[in-house]
Every structure is written in structure tokens, then in C-alpha cells.
Amino acid sequence: MFQSFNVTSRPDQAAPRVTALRAEMAQAGLDAYLVPRADAHQGETVADCDDRLAWLTGFTGSAGSAVIGLSQAALFTDGRYTVQVRAQCDPALFEFIDWPATKPVDWLKKTEARRIGFDPWLHTVAEIRAIRKALTDTDAELVAGANLVDRIWADRPAPPAALAVAQSVKFTGRTSDDKLDEIRESLKKSGADAAVLTLPDSISWLLNIRGSDIAHTPVVQAFAIIPAEDKLSLFANPAKFADLPEDPRISIYDDAALAEALSALEGRVLVDPASAPHAVVSLLTKADVVEGTDPCQLPKARKTPQEIEGTREAHLRDGAAMVEFLAWLSDQAVETLSEIDVVKKLEGFRRATNALKDISFETICGSGPNGAIVHYRVSEETNRPLAEGELLLIDSGGQYVDGTTDITRTVALGDIGADEREAFTAVLQGMIAISAARFPKGITGAHLDALARSALWRQGRDYDHGTGHGVGAYLSVHEGPQRLSRVSDVALEEGMILSNEPGYYREGAFGIRIENLIVVQPAQMPPGSDKREMFEFETLTFVPIDRNLIHPDALAPWERDWIDEYHALVWDRISPRLSDDARAWLREAVAPL
Template sequence: MAREQLDAVIVPRADVHQGEYVADADARLAWLTGFTGSAGFAIVTADQAGVFIDGRYRVQLRSQIDLGHFTPVHWPETRPSAWLAKALPQGGRVGFDPWLHTRKEIAGMEGALTDTGIALIALDHNPVDAIWPDRPAPPVGPVRIHPDAIAGESAAQKRARLATDLKAQGQAAALLTLPDSISWLLNIRGSDLPKNPVVQSFAVLSDSGDLALFADPAKFDADLRAHLGNHVHILPHDALAAALTDLEGPVRLDPGSAPEAAFRILEAAGTTVVAGPDPAVLPKARKNAAELSGMRSAHHRDGVAMVRLLAWLDRQDPAALSEIDVVRQLEGLRRDQGILDISFDTIMGAGPNGAIVHYRVTEATNRRLAAGDLLLIDSGGQYADGTTDITRTVPLGDPRPDAVGPFTAVLRGMIALSRARFPTGVTGGHLDALARQFLWSQGLDYDHGTGHGVGAALCVHEGPARISRVSDVPLEPGMILSNEPGYYREGSFGIRIENLIVVTQADAEPGRQMLGFDTLTLCPIDRRLIDRAALSADDVAWLDAYHAQVRTSLSPDLQGQDLDWLTAATEPLGQV
């Protein structure tokens, strides 16, 4: 910082692709601070370092960072511009790596700093890399073909469809920077990132449908090259900057996901840049019939694994188990169902660990189970034909009375969202309150979104749609989202119930179009924490119908004690 005449440096969680997960080589924030959450950033000055995190990570952050050196900063309550204005003198210089920040992010921060005299300085070299002596090498995971039968459309058809849109918009090309967009577009899957089957790459799609793919050429064997065809040209990562310099415009870049550096390279070359959405994002989110069929098949197999896990758990003495024991059991049962990988680090939080929203059990934190605990199980699998994400909360032994009210409120919110009917044009921001209403009536809430988009045999977190107060993306048929309200009492317990749901056409009066949701997840919801008297008749009807569907779907693939458990767990609520 002193050599570069900088007063501060921003260290984001992001890599050059702005993904939620980063390779070890790009985990700069974790290396510098010790914080391993999936969102956040640090601002380092000569005498202090603030680590900015949202409500999901406030408990986790305090357990991971050295509070003698790093200061937790609640974000977005405290904006980085406000923090910098207090921390730095007039005329302060703040360095940032333009490959690790989007144009939207930098423009917003520059606007907020306008009256402070503080300047953002784009750096040629990352300052963390300069002091990271044992930085890991970039990932070199193999690439595989994602069959057209599962994708429902060939890569050539997808390229042609997106190229037609570019031409109609008067754009000569688009830069794609999101690996899941590129993996979807080319019907390929990779292993560069654990749990996310993407190929770390950039791509330039022209209005002719030709595509330049910037990735490690060594990953693509003859079969893959034949799959991609002669109109896809594979180039090394480091050829991107020169290719952008030579590109003829107009070129579309997404200011919300493309690196600031890409904008600067094109602008310096005099190329016309058009700000617009990644052309693959919406088509990828609207799953076709083949993708939905694959997702339903994956959820069926995943439901079998989850039932076997919950039946096994009910047969155990909790005191004989730890969180890691249950994680290993679940992952083994998913392997029996053919997973390629888990879809994210399994969250297995017993008692107070369940109150840590994105808890990850380690040997250091591994808690032994105990009667009276709630066990929060949030997990998922990556199958060849689909991606799953499910959360169930189960009591160990007799249910604790103080959890019954919050659990019932969470369940009612999940049911309300599952049953929602709404006109076209409605966004997740309009629907978020449906899942929170019963918690709000008790003066309770949760500090995370209600739902995120989910990819089809891709990333478990996918844009652009979500169910959140800040979402402004209209929901469309084929979009898959999570439905996961929760409640967390720090130091005591956590509750979350999560199903995946798909947007579908719904019945409506003539001349009006309505949408609704169909549930993909197949697994009983524990009823021991339900306050039956608090449920409405509609709540009971939905839960009984859901459990009947689960029983009918999964019974043929279960036997013995597992089948007996499923039968008992799916009895109509009035008969329990």
C-alpha cells in the first residue's frame, strides 16, 4: 500500500467471474482474514481492517477472525463509502483490483464517494497476491459433455438462439463472464469448483453464433471438441485481454456481473459498449421440459436418500452421534443414489450450531447430539440430471416447547408460499412477505432471503430470480427457486424448512394469466414441533396432500424399516 501510495485496499470475496464459490487460488478474503463465508469483503487501511458481512454471517465471522486485528462491520447497514469517509482523510486513495469488481459495484461506490474527496484507484496487480507466498495453483478439473437429451436443446441451437437476440438488438457480440452461463450454453460441465459443475471460463459470442471460449485448452479432448463443433474456438485464459482489444462493437456486457476491467479494456480500444444482461441468464433460468424431467428424477432419488437418513436417525441414540457422523451417513446414502458430488457443504447444526445460518461443521466445532436439541439439516446433491437443495429440522427426543411456536410459523410461511397464486409480472420481492407473515405476527424474522434460483444440474444458487425483498425480476414458468423461511435463536437453536419449487401456469379467469408453484422436493416434514391448533384448514390440507404425494412417489423404492418410517411420517395430520 505504501509503495502504491494507497490509503486503503478493498479485498472482496469474489473472483474474476463474480461467483458465490471461489477456487482456493482465488480465496483471498479467507486467506487474509480467516472468514470463509460465501459473501463479504474487507477494507484494509494502515491502522484498521473492517470485514463487512450481512446478517447470515455475524455469528460465524466472530468465531473465525482475530478480533484483535479485524473489526466486524454490519453490511449493508454500514456502507463502505460511509466507513471510508470516516477512516480516511480528504483525498484518500483506495485501491481495488478491477477484475474482482463489477462495473455496477464500482460505479455505485464512486457515486457514494463523490463528496468525500476519496478516489478509487484501479490497480494493475492484486495486492493480496503480492504477499501470498504459497498461493495455490488455479484449478484444472476435467470437463465432461452434458447430454443434449438432458439439456433438452443442443449447444448449437442455444448459440443460434442467443445470437439471433444479439442481432435483433444491433449488437455484434456479447462477453459472457459467468461460468454457469457458459456451461449451460455449451452443454458442458466441469469440476473446477467443488460442488459446482462449471468450467471456469470466459466466452465471446458473436451475432453469427460463433463463440470464442477462453479456458484451459488442455481440458478439452477430441470428444469434447467434436461436441463443441467448428464454430467454437478454444483459446487460453490469457488471450482474453488481447481479444477484447480487437473486438468490433457494439459489445454487450452485463454491468452487474462483468468485471470492471473488461469494460475498461473495451473502452480504451474505442469499442462501443452496450450495458445489458448476460444473454444466457434468463434462458438458463427458464427450464425446458427435459431439464424439469431431469430435476424431478434427481429429486426422487434424493428423497429416497433423505428418508433413509431420517429413518436411520430416529432409530439412533442421539448421544451416540456427532454432527459429522450424521453428515457422513447422509452423504453415503446420497452416493447410493448416484450423486456426482454434494451441491454445497452440508449444514448439520445441532442445538446452538443450528442458529448459525451457514454453519459448516469442522472437527473443531463438531457437536455431539443430545436429547432436547433441534437438528437443522440443510443439504443437497449434484446428480447427472439435476441439482437438489433441501432443509429439514428435526427434534432429538422430546420437542422443546419454546421451539413449537417458531417452527409452526416457519411451516405456515413455507406452505403459504407453496400455495401462492399470482399474476404474470410479479417478482420474488412481492412474494417474500408471504413466507414471513406468521413470524412477523410473533415479532420474529430471519436475516436471509426466502428463496434463491437453482440451476438444472448446475449451480445450486442461480440468478436472476429469487424470493427476497430486494428482487425485481418477474417470475416466469420454468424458473426453479428454493422456498426456505427460517428462525434462529442465537446460542439455542435454528429452524429452517426448505423445498424447491418450480413456477408453473395456474388456472385463471378468461383473459387473465396466473402463475403458481409446483413442489419438486420429496421428503416428509417433521410434525413433532407443529402446533396443530395454529394451523388453518388450508395449511392442514396442503401438508396432508404433500405427504400423500411423498408417500406415493417414494414407497416403491423403500423397504423394511425405512418404508415403515415413511408410512408413519406421512399419515394425515388429523390421524397423528
């Protein structure tokens, strides 16, 4: 299986490791040490050798950080991980802090820490700048140095060294030469002589390559320097590229050569402060650093027609696997199944397509109260039997060579209470509101996010995560810069793929989330409309929504029509791909409200 259910950390492992780290801190003359959940590429998913936060503290969430003082320690996580961090970590050792309401620097300022150590490869330029600014009214200082966690991590895994593979232009729609020419042209327009790329998904997109350095994310870990007029320099383990033909426009160097290359760069060098490690800027001693957005981010987000068509096909294939799974689930005696049983069976249906390259993230399968843990990972320890009268939340996806999928469905296990149905219906109304939105050019995800929350707000409810994230084309399932979020300032453009996933979570009781993927497209304008450029969303995901959880009387007529029309499309597009039993189940699942 692509998913493991092993327990990867325990709360009792943290104390001796923190003690050992404190000994290293004392020897280095440090009062505190920053431990982020990050690698040198600032990816959401990190390789085993870079999962320092989990190894040190026990917390395995995809976002968070720790500050270790000589006598105090704190863990900072957002609302997605409020429950998880308390279950995985020792409360006698760590104070649990709600981030971003309280930032690590806010906590540090309340302590007596004066020398605060950090690894400059694990923190971005913008992050270190913000911390230093916050410390200006104190006598505390940041001290860059070698990673102290690595010094005490005796059995640290080896770095990934998977082979890179070429991604065909029939899926990308553009050659790497074409992309390189576009990036070089953008550098010239900005007045930059070169750019430093640190994000593996940007480099993998640019060079039309894919890899398996990171679990569930088909990227090649590397750094790159793009001069406006010369060869691209790629810094990674050269053995990764043994199966690829030599490219005359690229020179490949060992990653150990990066520091020297950065130190030798001259002229105006573009660096993205939001993603580049602080160490990169520190090494650019001869260059004039120009700060700007990674030049690959927006071109990568604007999917080509070939990428969109491939993604459509991937979703139909994946949708059929999901329907086969839901049909199977409906025929089981609930009390005979556990969460792990469900995850294994779902992956089995995806594998049966004979096209699955990997899952796109570890399947979130939470029954009853586990559904309220937003990024719940079932393990052999937490595995819970299913029970009648509960909700089951399943958030999953697949990586296919033609596209990346991400879908969440919440299903009723038997008869469900009125409160759960009321909340589910409000979440559904939010998902429909985004799906049906029409908006002018220039609108950002922040403008649309409230549409997904309005029905919940009327009930006095909300959720503590964004409504949607960008999604790659056989790349990262979480892709920037586009988002549906209160904090997004990036205008939505044609070809951008996003998730649409409002939710509601009641700690200790249940969780609800409904998720489809959508793509921005030019709007079909009604008669009499203004002559202005408008966009709307095309839905990519076609899997039925559990009608047993919908409160029809709470819906407006147009919302009922949307559901019935969506289910009609599910039938038309998915039913020809199904087994006889699954087709019979689907016929009932998509019946009109």
C-alpha cells in the same frame, strides 16, 4: 467424501498476513485496499486459489468483503454470517460491520483514506461505479492495479484445470447450436455486435458442457466473446477441452489471450455491469460498450421440459436417500452422534444411489445453538455432540447428471419446548403459503416474499435472508436472476426453479429452516376466475416434515389439509424406492395430523 471437516483458517493467522499486505500497500502508495470474496467470474463459490478473503482474514462464508487500512480494518457480512464472522476472525484486528446497512464505502468515508486500491478483475462494473459515485464529495480516489494479496500469498494453490464433459441433450432439451442461435438473435434485436460472457454457469449452459473447476458446482471456468455473426471465442486453459470433439462454431484460446481480444473488439459490445469485472470494460477501448443483462441468464432460468423432468427424477432419488437417512437417525441413540457423524451418514445414503456426482454445497448440519448459524460449516474444531431436547437443522443437496437438489429439514431430538414448536409452526406456515400461492404473470419474488414471513411477523419474529433462490439444472445450486426476496425485480416465468426456505434463528439457542424446491408452472384456475395468465408452483421435493414439531391448533384447516396432502404424495412417490425399514418409518412419519 465430498465434504471436508478440516479447519481451513484460524483467527491468529490473519495478523501477520494483514501486516504483510499493509507493507505492500505502503509501497504502492495506498491508504486502503479492498479485498472481496470474489473471483474474476463473480461466482458465489471460488476455487482455492481465489479464496483471498478467507486466506487473509479467516472468514470462510460465501459472501463478504474486507477493507484493509494502514491502521484500521473492517469485515463486512450480512445477517447470515453475524455469528460466524465473530467466531472465525480476530476482533482485535477487525471491526465487524453489518452489511448492507453499512457499505464498505460508508466506512471508508469515515477514515482518512485517500488512495484506495482494488483489483479490477474482482469487482464488477456496477460495484466500482457505485463506489466512485459515493466518493464524489470527497478527495478520495480508487486506484486499479495488480492484486496485492497475491503478492504475499506464497503458497497460493494452482488454478483449477479439470476436464470439461459434454452434457447430453436428453437432459438439456436443447442443443448448443440452438442456444447459440437464440443468443445471437437476441444480440441482433438489441443492436449489439457482440457480447462478453463472464459467468461460468452461463457459458456451461450455453455450450452444454459441465466441469469440476469449482467444488460442488459443475461448471467450467472460462470467458467467452460471442459475435453476432461469427465464431464464439472461448478463453480458458485449452487442456480442459481435450476430451470434447472439436466444434466448428467455437475457437478456443488460452485465457491469457482475453485482454488482447477485448482490446481489439470494435462496434457495439454487450456487457453485464452486474457481473462483468471492471477490467473488461477498461479493456474495451475500441468498442462502444452497451450495458445489459447477461443474455444467457433468462433463457437458462426457463427450464426446458427435459430439464424439469430430470430434476423431478433427481428429487425422487434424493428424497429416497433423505428418508433412508431420517429413518436411520430416528433409530439412533442421540448422545452417541456428533454433527460430523450425521453429515457423513447422509452423504453415504446419497452415494448409495450410485448416481451422485457431488454434493451441491457443503452440508449445513447444526445442532442446538449451531443451528442458529445460517451457513454453519461443521469442522473438526466446531463439531458438537447431539443432545436430547434440541433441534437439529440439516440443509443439504446433491448434484446428479439429471438435476440439482437442495433441501432443509429441522428435526426434533427428543422432547422439544413449546417456544420452538411455535416458531417451527410459523416457519412451516410461511413455506406452505409460498407453496400454495397463485399469482398473475409479471409478479416478482419481491411480491411473494412477505407471504413466507407473515406468520412469523405476527409473532414479532423474522429472518435475515431471502426466502428463496434460483436453482440450476445440474449447475449452480444458487442461480439467478430469479429469487424470492424483498429485493428481487425479476418477474417469475414458467420453468423457473426456486427454493422455498423460510426460517427462524435464535442466537445461542436454536435454528429452524424448512426448504423444498418448487418450479413455476401455469396455474390450474378455479371456476369463475378471470381470463388472465396466472402461475403457481409445483413442489419438487418429497421428504416428510417433522410432525413432532408442528402445533396443529395454530394451523388453519386448509394448512392442515396441505400438510396431509403433501405427506400423502411423499408416501406415494418415495415409498416404492425405500428399504423395508425406511418404508416402515415413513408410514408413521406421514400419518395425517
